[in-house]
Each structure stands twice: as C-alpha cells, then as structure tokens.
Amino acid sequence: MQKLAIVGGGISGLSLAYYLQNDFEVSVFEKDKWGGKAYTQKIGNYLMEEGVNGFLSNSPRTLELCESIGIKPVMANENAKKRFIFDDKLIFLPVKPFDFLKSDIMSFGAKIRILKEFFIKPVCDKEESAAEFADRRFGKEFTKKMMIPMLAGIYASTPEKTSMNAAFPKLKKIECEYGSLFKGMMKLKKGGQPSGELHSFEYGISEFIQILKNKTKAEFINKEIKDIDELESFDKVVIAAPAYEAAEILKRYEKLSTLLSKIEYNPVAIVGFDYEDIKPVGFGILSIKERTLGILMDKYIFPNRNGIRVMVGGARYPEIQKMSQEEIIEIAKKDVEKMTGAKNPKFTWIKVHKNAIPNYSLGHQKLVEEIMNEAKKNSVILTGNAYNGVSFNDCIKNSFNLALEIKK
Numbered sequence: 001m002q003k004l005a006i007v008g009g010g011i012s013g014l015s016l017a018y019y020l021q022n023d024f025e026v027s028v029f030e031k032d033k034w035g036g037k038a039y040t041q042k043i044g045n046y047l048m049e050e051g052v053n054g055f056l057s058n059s060p061r062t063l064e065l066c067e068s069i070g071i072k073p074v075m076a077n078e079n080a081k082k083r084f085i086f087d088d089k090l091i092f093l094p095v096k097p098f099d100f101l102k103s104d105i106m107s108f109g110a111k112i113r114i115l116k117e118f119f120i121k122p123v124c125d126k127e128e129s130a131a132e133f134a135d136r137r138f139g140k141e142f143t144k145k146m147m148i149p150m151l152a153g154i155y156a157s158t159p160e161k162t163s164m165n166a167a168f169p170k171l172k173k174i175e176c177e178y179g180s181l182f183k184g185m186m187k188l189k190k191g192g193q194p195s196g197e198l199h200s201f202e203y204g205i206s207e208f209i210q211i212l213k214n215k216t217k218a219e220f221i222n223k224e225i226k227d228i229d230e231l232e233s234f235d236k237v238v239i240a241a242p243a244y245e246a247a248e249i250l251k252r253y254e255k256l257s258t259l260l261s262k263i264e265y266n267p268v269a270i271v272g273f274d275y276e277d278i279k280p281v282g283f284g285i286l287s288i289k290e291r292t293l294g295i296l297m298d299k300y301i302f303p304n305r306n307g308i309r310v311m312v313g314g315a316r317y318p319e320i321q322k323m324s325q326e327e328i329i330e331i332a333k334k335d336v337e338k339m340t341g342a343k344n345p346k347f348t349w350i351k352v353h354k355n356a357i358p359n360y361s362l363g364h365q366k367l368v369e370e371i372m373n374e375a376k377k378n379s380v381i382l383t384g385n386a387y388n389g390v391s392f393n394d395c396i397k398n399s400f401n402l403a404l405e406i407k408k
C-alpha cells in the first residue's frame with residue numbers, strides 16, 4: 001500500500017485521513033493540538049471553544065461523517081434564532097424578510113433601497129469587494145448594518161477587505177444566474193432548499209475530533225514538520241496546515257512559498273466569561289464598530305456550556321496581536337458592559353489566535369488558482385481553510401472531494 005503523509009491535524013487533515021484510511025497507509029503529523037482551531041477547553045464546569053462553535057446542518061458531508069463515526073450532533077435550542085446587532089444600542093435582528101422590513105433596524109429610505117434589489121443589474125464580469133457588492137445591490141445603510149457584522153462574525157474581517165466572489169461564491173452565483181438575490185432566493189425556496197440549523201456536540205467540538213481520530217486507521221504523530229524534505233519516504237504528501245506554515249514547510253519551492261505567504265490572516269482573541277443573568281438571551285450580538293466583534297451566548301443555546309464567549313480584534317482591530325492578555329480581557333469586559341450592562345464576571349478565560357482566520361482578500365481566487373497550479377508542478381497537495389472556504393463544513397466537504405481526487 002502507498003504511504004501518505006498529512007501535515008496538520010485540524011479538521012481538514014483529520015477528515016482527509018479518515019476518507020483515505022483504506023486506500024493508503026496514512027500518517028498524520030500535528031505540531032500542537034489535535035483539532036487545530038476545532039478545540040474545546042474544559043475548565044471546571046465550563047466548556048470553552050477556542051474556535052469552532054457550531055456548524056449548519058445544510059452540508060450533507062458533515063452529517064454523513066457524524067453518522068459514519070457514530071456521533072450525534074446536538075441542535076441549538078430555539079434561543080439560537082434570536083440574534084442581535086449593536087449599533088450604539090441593542091437591536092433585534094428579525095430572521096424572516098417581512099419581519100425585517102417591519103422592524104426599526106433601518107430607516108424607511110434604506111428599506112425602499114433594499115427592495116430595489118429586484119431591479120439592480122447583476123455584475124458578473126469583475127470581482128468586487130463585499131462592500132462594493134452590498135452598496136450596489138442593497139445600499140450603504142445595509143452594508144453598515146448587515147455586512148459589517150456578518151463579515152466580523154464569519155471572517156473576522158471587514159466588507160472592504162473581503163472579496164465577495166471568494167468569500168460568498170454561492171451568493172455571487174445566485175446573482176448571476178437569477179439576476180437578483182431576492183429573485184434567486186424565492187426560486188430556490190420553491191425548490192425546497194434547506195437553510196440549515198445550527199448544531200454542535202454535547203461536550204463540544206473536541207468530542208467529535210476525538211471520535212474521528214479514534215475511528216481512523218492512521219498513525220498520529222505529534223511532531224512539527226519544518227521542511228518537506230523530512231517526508232521523503234512517503235509516496236504522497238498533503239499539507240493541511242495554514243498557508244503561512246505551508247509557505248515555511250515548502251520554502252524549497254520558492255515561487256510556491258512566496259505565493260502562499262501572500263494569504264493574510266486576521267488575529268482574534270476569544271475571551272470567555274460568565275455573568276449572572278446576562279441579557280439578551282439568544283445566539284449573541286454582533287457589533288458594528290467596537291473592538292469586540294461579537295458576543296456569543298453559548299450558555300443559552302447549547303448544553304453544558306455555562307459561559308459566554310467574546311470575540312475581540314479581527315481586521316477591524318489587529319492591534320490585539322501586540323497586547324497582553326490582561327489588556328484584551330479589559331477591552332472585552334468594557335464592551336460586554338456597554339452592550340449588555342453586565343458587570344463583574346464570575347469566570348474569566350482567554351485564548352488568543354495571532355493568526356485566526358485567513359482573509360479572503362480581493363484577488364484571492366486568482367491567487368489560489370496560481371498556488372494550486374504551482375503546487376501541482378511540484379507534486380505537492382494542499383488543503384485547509386486558506387483556499388476554498390473557512391467553515392467547518394467547507395473543510396470537511398473539501399477533504400471529501402480531495403480524497404476522491406487523490407484516489408483517482
């Protein structure tokens with residue numbers, strides 16, 4: 001049997017090992033923690049996710065993988081449907097389009113502008129930033145109140161710094177196929193497309209990672225790979241580490257390494273707290289201009305969580321990279337008080353990711369194409385969240401597809 005090395009034991013590397021376990025003699029190398037950004041810390045009664053909080057049930061590959069390794073995801077309770085944004089005051093975010101139009105989330109003029117989306121011509125021949133896209137289709141007030149929080153929550157980025165085509169390819173596809181997002185959404189709903197419910201695991205994401213690892217026939221080696229030369233004895237090598245780490249491991253391929261190092265990452269600190277009776281009860285709050293990007297009320301939506309988590313930094317406030325943990329905790333505490341009124345947490349915890357999430361900047365898709373071409377020339381295989389999707393679901397789907405390609 002051929003020997004396959006996978007560098008990186010995050011969800012991308014581990015799911016790939018699972019999918020290829022019967023076709024290769026697989027070895028997975030991990031320099032730090034199994035799970036990577038999918039890691040749960042248990043501190044007394046508190047389960048604190050360092051990264052992934054949950055996933056939507058609209059990606060069949062993730063659900064199939066859960067079933068195949070024998071773990072049942074838990075669905076978030078009804079509170080998860082209550083979402084808020086903070087724009088100098090707390091605003092409830094209605095989920096249904098009609099409720100959205102009835103709410104006071106935006107001015108009357110902005111609502112009329114949003115409805116004009118039906119008649120705005122699609123732009124399909126050039127790349128746009130998420131800000132340009134949202135301004136053009138829905139107007140500037142929508143960009144401020146909806147795109148800024150959304151980009152902070154998913155990519156820890158800003159609409160100006162994000163390529164709409166790379167970060168939201170499905171929305172761009174709908175725009176170009178149906179002429180308008182509203183028209184497309186209406187048609188797709190008629191076709192019965194599921195939107196997905198938020199899920200996680202009873203004891204956090206590490207429960208899933210542990211089971212996935214146990215169910216995979218592979219050699220798991222805790223070791224940092226510094227250079228691809230160390231893996232000469234393998235028939236195939238897959239690098240499933242972040243792009244800046246891949247650049248280092250592949251430094252002997254100068255052009256490939258330079259291209260990989262062009263993918264920027266945003267820093268995020270996750271600060272865990274617990275407050276007596278913190279309000280609002282719901283999924284959480286996303287902010288528009290604070291150094292805190294959002295507050296996730298984990299304890300109100302999933303079992304066994306008991307605390308809340310505050311995301312600080314991102315592209316909006318990269319200065320956290322140079323700050324002490326105490327300084328970041330102070331920022332989080334002040335912002336929680338400003339947004340919810342809660343004071344004096346009875347529990348505090350922090351995890352700082354200096355390079356948390358790749359930024360899908362303008363030109364990302366072209367850059368990824370160049371990277372993949374160059375990797376192919378050098379017989380190197382790359383996967384992970386740096387290229388074609390950052391979500392937990394995307395990582396699993398991409399590993400599934402890559403496994404099929406490798407088997408071929």
Ligand SMILES: Cc1cc2nc3c(=O)[nH]c(=O)nc-3n(C[C@H](O)[C@H](O)[C@H](O)COP(=O)(O)OP(=O)(O)OC[C@H]3O[C@@H](n4cnc5c(N)ncnc54)[C@H](O)[C@@H]3O)c2cc1C
Nearest residue numbers: 008010011012031036037051052053054225241384385392
């Ligand atoms: C704070 C935060 C919150 C998030 N929340 C969500 C969420 O709620 N839902 C969601 O869908 N997604 C979420 N994400 C995104 C998602 O967690 C990640 O995109 C995904 O987990 C990345 O998986 P990966 O395997 O590609 O990379 P990683 O998890 O980064 O794994 C790469 C692994 O490679 C290892 N490695 C690096 N260099 C080497 C080397 N030289 N030798 C050996 N090993 C090496 C690293 O230690 C790491 O374990 C979140 C991300 C963050 C940071």
